[in-house]
Amino acid sequence: MAESICRALRDGALQGEHAPALTIKDSIASPFGFHVFTHLLTQLSSNILAAKSQSRGLVLVAFSRSPSFYLDLLNRKGIDVASSQKCFVVLMNVWELKHCCRIEILDCYTDPLGWKDALLASENGGSLSNEASTGASLCRNVKDMDKLYSSIIELGKGIVGQGKVRFCVAIDSVNEILRHASISSVAGLLSNLRSNDRVSSIFWLSHSDLHEDRVTAVLEYMSSMVASIEPQNQSANGRRCNWESLPLLEHNYWKGRFHVRFKRRNGRVRVMSEEFHVEQSAINFRSISSEDEIVNRSLLPKVQFNLQLSEKEQIDRAKVVLPFEHQGTGKPIQIYDGRRSLTDGKSEAEPVSTGILQTNENSSKGEIIYLRDSDDERPDSDEDPDDDLDI
Amino acid sequence: MDQRAPNLLDEALGLVDEEKTKPWPLSSRVVLVEDRVETSGAFVLHHLLKRALSPHSSNDVVVFLAFSQPFSHYDRVLRKLGCNLTAQRENNRFFFLDLLMSEFPDGDEGNKDGLVALYGKIEKVVTTSFQENKKCITIVIDDFSLMEVAANGSTNYVLDFLHYCRTLTSAFGCSLVVLNHEDIYSSIERPALILQMEYLADILIKAEPLATGLATDVHGQLTVLNKEIREEQGSSRNKICNFHFRVKENGVEYFYPGSKT
Numbered sequence: 189m190a191e192s193i194c195r196a197l198r199d200g201a202l203q204g205e206h207a208p209a210l211t212i213k214d215s216i217a218s219p220f221g222f223h224v225f226t227h228l229l230t231q232l233s234s235n236i237l238a239a240k241s242q243s244r245g246l247v248l249v250a251f252s253r254s255p256s257f258y259l260d261l262l263n264r265k266g267i268d269v270a271s272s273q274k275c276f277v278v279l280m281n282v283w284e285l286k287h288c289c290r291i292e293i294l295d296c297y298t299d300p301l302g303w304k305d306a307l308l309a310s311e312n313g314g315s316l317s318n319e320a321s322t323g324a325s326l327c328r329n330v331k332d333m334d335k336l337y338s339s340i341i342e343l344g345k346g347i348v349g350q351g352k353v354r355f356c357v358a359i360d361s362v363n364e365i366l367r368h369a370s371i372s373s374v375a376g377l378l379s380n381l382r383s384n385d386r387v388s389s390i391f392w393l394s395h396s397d398l399h400e401d402r403v404t405a406v407l408e409y410m411s412s413m414v415a416s417i418e419p420q421n422q423s424a425n426g427r428r429c430n431w432e433s434l435p436l437l438e439h440n441y442w443k444g445r446f447h448v449r450f451k452r453r454n455g456r457v458r459v460m461s462e463e464f465h466v467e468q469s470a471i472n473f474r475s476i477s478s479e480d481e482i483v484n485r486s487l488l489p490k491v492q493f494n495l496q497l498s499e500k501e502q503i504d505r506a507k508v509v510l511p512f513e514h515q516g517t518g519k520p521i522q523i524y525d526g527r528r529s530l531t532d533g534k535s536e537a538e539p540v541s542t543g544i545l546q547t548n549e550n551s552s553k554g555e556i557i558y559l560r561d562s563d564d565e566r567p568d569s570d571e572d573p574d575d576d577l578d579i
Numbered sequence: 580m581d582q583r584a585p586n587l588l589d590e591a592l593g594l595v596d597e598e599k600t601k602p603w604p605l606s607s608r609v610v611l612v613e614d615r616v617e618t619s620g621a622f623v624l625h626h627l628l629k630r631a632l633s634p635h636s637s638n639d640v641v642v643f644l645a646f647s648q649p650f651s652h653y654d655r656v657l658r659k660l661g662c663n664l665t666a667q668r669e670n671n672r673f674f675f676l677d678l679l680m681s682e683f684p685d686g687d688e689g690n691k692d693g694l695v696a697l698y699g700k701i702e703k704v705v706t707t708s709f710q711e712n713k714k715c716i717t718i719v720i721d722d723f724s725l726m727e728v729a730a731n732g733s734t735n736y737v738l739d740f741l742h743y744c745r746t747l748t749s750a751f752g753c754s755l756v757v758l759n760h761e762d763i764y765s766s767i768e769r770p771a772l773i774l775q776m777e778y779l780a781d782i783l784i785k786a787e788p789l790a791t792g793l794a795t796d797v798h799g800q801l802t803v804l805n806k807e808i809r810e811e812q813g814s815s816r817n818k819i820c821n822f823h824f825r826v827k828e829n830g831v832e833y834f835y836p837g838s839k840t
Contacts, residue, residue, distance in 0.1 A: 216774050216777055216778065219777070219778055253749075254746070254749040254750070256749065257749065297746065297749075298746055298750075299746075300739075300742070301739055303695050303698060303699075303739075303743055304702070304743075306695065307695065307698070307699045307702065310699075311699075363775075364742075367735055367738065367739075368735075395774070395778055397769060397774055398769070398771050398774055398775060398778075399769070399771075400769070441804075441819060
């Protein structure tokens with residue numbers, strides 16, 4: 189599923205439609221949303237740099253980690269951001285070069301509220317923060333959504349230039365924006381980004397338990413995909429880790445469920461699940477093992493009738509011994525189902541499971557001769573309903 | 580018992596370093612200590628303070644934001660542990676910001692300005708120490724809930740302050756150690772402050788009473804959730820440790836459940 193998300197983000201938007209948007213949400217019980225975020229970020233970046241995606245650039249709005257963290261991360265994953273920056277230099281000199289891909293970071297981490305700026309101004313000197321040297325654009329007032337929007341779009345246009353080329357947007361923490369602005373203005377920002385015709389796709393991370401449910405719902409309404417990270421075993425209180433069962437926690441903390449909800453254009457919703465496992469600061473996805481799936485299925489509420497049996501279920505059902513069912517005890521089981529007439533029964537050497545009501549072994553005691561009128565007659569006309577029971 | 584010998588807490592935090600060659604393992608990391616009213620987590624702060632001011636290296640600097648106790652308190656406690664805070668303060672290795680009586684001016688702007696000024700002080704100490712080639716800087720906040728009180732309860736500004744302190748960890752490789760009380764948020768349905776701190780924390784240390792009740796020779800349990808232990812060559816692993824502790828007059832004893840005779 190992680191791949192299908194990557195594909196959707198890579199393929200981008202159709203002309204005249206909103207860009208596909210993804211919400212990644214997690215909670216404190218399984219706080220690995222950021223791992224998923226960085227996973228998608230690296231996948232998408234490598235796609236972009238390999239020119240496999242619709243977009244030719246990516247604007248990363250960094251709220252919760254420093255730009256240097258992201259540069260390190262991408263370098264570690266083998267994505268050479270430096271070369272993409274060199275590419276930028278070329279772009280600056282030769283404007284004709286259109287097919288250039290780049291990752292640009294909008295730094296809302298270092299000085300989101302302008303405190304450092306104010307201190308620097310009041311001191312009239314002092315040392316600048318190291319972060320300024322990473323070359324990321326600095327945003328000093330994250331409370332202003334219009335400013336934020338325009339700087340994201342400007343950065344994006346700076347990468348891809350004028351024309352119809354699109355770029356992706358990644359926001360690493362919606363929670364941080366929500367601390368400084370109301371949900372309506374944040375929703376406005378996100379929806380403006382989505383509907384901008386230069387944006388190819390957009391994804392953001394949100395910790396769902398830091399806000400009211402309605403905030404999460406608003407974010408989910410605005411996204412065409414929702415990836416939610418849940419712990420392997422939902423603890424009883426649901427919110428906090430269950431520290432009492434520590435051995436279990438130690439085992440399961442780094443694992444969890446990854447549910448993805450896709451919303452199609454026509455309104456169809458598809459939910460898929462995967463398992464993830466975090467190790468060595470990387471996240472691995474794999475499909476849910478069948479054993480778990482069966483348990484899962486039996487726990488799920490049954491909302492539809494299952495009218496067909498699978499082959500295995502049919503075999504299993506055939507094996508069930510019902511109470512009072514005639515077991516044969518050496519003799520062939522002859523149960524009359526009304527479909528064969530007496531004469532047919534006589535001619536057959538060994539009727540199996542279907543046959544005639546009375547056997548001819550003991551004809552001296554009298555016999556009931558039944559001749560059916562025709563084969564069209566309904567077989568159950570005067571059938572003994574308890575015929576198959578060994579009473 | 581030799582206080583220098585690494586104990587279970589050091590192991591859990593990755594502080595065990597025989598040759599003293601590796602850089603300070605808590606560098607660029609945020610440590611959150613959560614305690615409860617039954618089991619104070621102050622001893623964890625004392626322990627980290629002692630480790631940060633270890634006599635082996637003179638490059639370590641601690642910036643201490645004291646909201647809960649006066650200097651003399653920490654001085655006495657640390658002296659029992661074999662660390663002289665007064666001397667360290669004179670050597671410019673221990674910067675004590677006494678915020679015990681501090682109360683930021685009322686009103687929205689007053690809170691903000693007070694916190695900005697406080698951050699400015701920390702930043703100044705950090706930048707000057709950094710320029711003096713003292714690269715191993717620890718910022719300790721004791722405790723965060725009282726900081727919220729000092730800021731007249733404006734959670735958002737306190738979180739902004741925390742964010743700015745965190746930018747120092749990434750820019751200068753400082754470590755940030757924060758103590759907070761878990762149970763004062765227990766009745767709130769969505770305790771955004773403590774949850775936000777747990778999301779930020781790279782290492783979470785929880786001091787809790789025993790699940791089975793009070794005991795004379797066990798004072799509580801510590802759970803250390805180390806989200807990412809960095810090892811050589813960029814590899815890393817994650818770890819959860821749990822052990823019991825007993826606070827003694829001049830130190831704390833750590834042991835695995837059931838291993839104490």
